[in-house]
Amino acid sequence: MDNTNRIIISRRTRPAKDALSREIIVKTAFELLAAEGLSGMSMRKIAKHLDTGASSLYVYVKNIQELYSYVVDYGLRDVILPEGRPNSWKSELVSLLNSYLNVLYTSPGVAELALTTIPIGPYSLAINEYILARLQAGGAQAKSSAWGADMLLLYVTSVAFEQSSREQKGMTLQSIRDSYQSLDAVKYPMLVRLNEEMFSGDEERFQWGLEVILQGILHNPK
Template sequence: MNNPPKTVISRRSRPAKEPLSKDLIVKTALELLKNEGSAGLSMRKIAKALDTGPSSLYVYVTNLQELSAYVLDYGLDKVVFPSSQDGSWKTRLFDVLNSYLTVLYESPGIAELSLTTIPIGPHSLAITEYILQRLQEGGIHSTSAAWGADLLLLYASSVAFEQSSRDQKGTTLLAISSSYQSLDAIQYPMIASLRNEMTSSDGEERFRWGLEVILHGILLKQE
C-alpha cells in the first residue's frame, strides 16, 4: 500500500511569529490565566504557547513572581478612576474600590494574584496613589493612610476572590442559606437566630457596608 506523499510547508510560507517581548509574554500569560486559572500561569505553558523555550522568557522577566506582578498590573488597566467632580472624597474612594472589585471579579485569576503577588507597575501604583489621595483628602495621614489603603485593597481582593470562586464552583447563596436552615438551633443558637441576615444582600450594598466599617475604624485610629 502506497502512502500518500506528505506536503512539506516551507518555513518561508509560514506566518512570521511576533517578536518575543515582555509585553507579548505578559499578554500571553494573562490569556492562559483567564482560560486555565492559576494552573496556566507557568513558565513552561507560557513558553509553549509562544512556541519557544522557557529559558528565553528569562531574558525579559527574572522569575514567575515578577511575571505574575506584571500580569496583575496589566489586568488592572480597566479600573475606572472617578473624576474630581464625582461626589465627596468618600464616594470617590468607594467608587474606585468598587471598580477594582468588578475587574477582579470578572477575571478570577487576577483576583487570586491580587492576594498572592506584590503589586508593581503603573496601574497598581496609580490605584494605590488614588486611594492615598482620597484618604488624605478625608484627613487621614501617615501610617493610618498607608495601612488603611492596604487594608481596603485587601478587603476588596478577598471579596472578589470569594465571590468568583463561589461562581466557578457553583456555590449559591441558596445552598449556603439551606445549610443554615438545617442547623441545630440548640447547638448553634446565634447562627440560627441570624441565619437570614447572614446571607442577606450579598452584593454591592454589603461590600460598601464593609468599606464603611473599615473606613470608620481608620478614622477612629487617626483621631
C-alpha cells in the first residue's frame, strides 16, 4: 500500500510543557485543594494535571506530607505583616492574626491542613518571626514567646477551620443553638442557663480569645 501521501504529525509540534519545578507542583496542588478539597490533592491527581508521572514529583518533594507543608506556606502568601512601629506591638500582632484568620477562612482546605501540618517556606517563617518579635517587644520571656506563638497560631487556625468547615457543610450556629434550647434543664442546668452567652459574640468572641491568650503569655513567665 502506498503511504507516500500520509501526513506525519510530529510530537514536536505540540506546545512545550512548562519545566517541572517545586513551585509549579505546589501551585498546582494548592489549586486542586481549592477546587476539590484535600482528597483532590493527591500525587496522582497532581501528576495527571501536570501531564507527567507521579514518580517525577518526588524529585522535588520527598512525600505528600512535605508537599502539604509547602502548600500551607503557599496559602499564607497573602497574610499582611504590618509595619513595625514603636509602642504598637499589640495592635500590630492582633492585626497580623486577623489577616492570618481571613486568609485561612478564604482559602478552602488550607486551614484544615494547617491544623496538622507545620508549614515550610518563607511566608510561614516571616509570620513566626513577626509574632516572636512582637511578643518580645511586649515583654514576654523567651520560652513564653516561643510557646505563645504556637498557641496563638493554633487558636486562630482552629477558629478559621471551624467557621469554614461549618459553612461548607451548611451548618449554622442558629441550628446548633436551637438544639441546645431543647435540653433538659434538670440534667444540664449550666448549658440551659448560659445558652445565650455560649452562642454570643463572633468577632468580639475571637478578639476576646486573643486577649486571653496574650495575657496568659505575658503574665505567666517561663
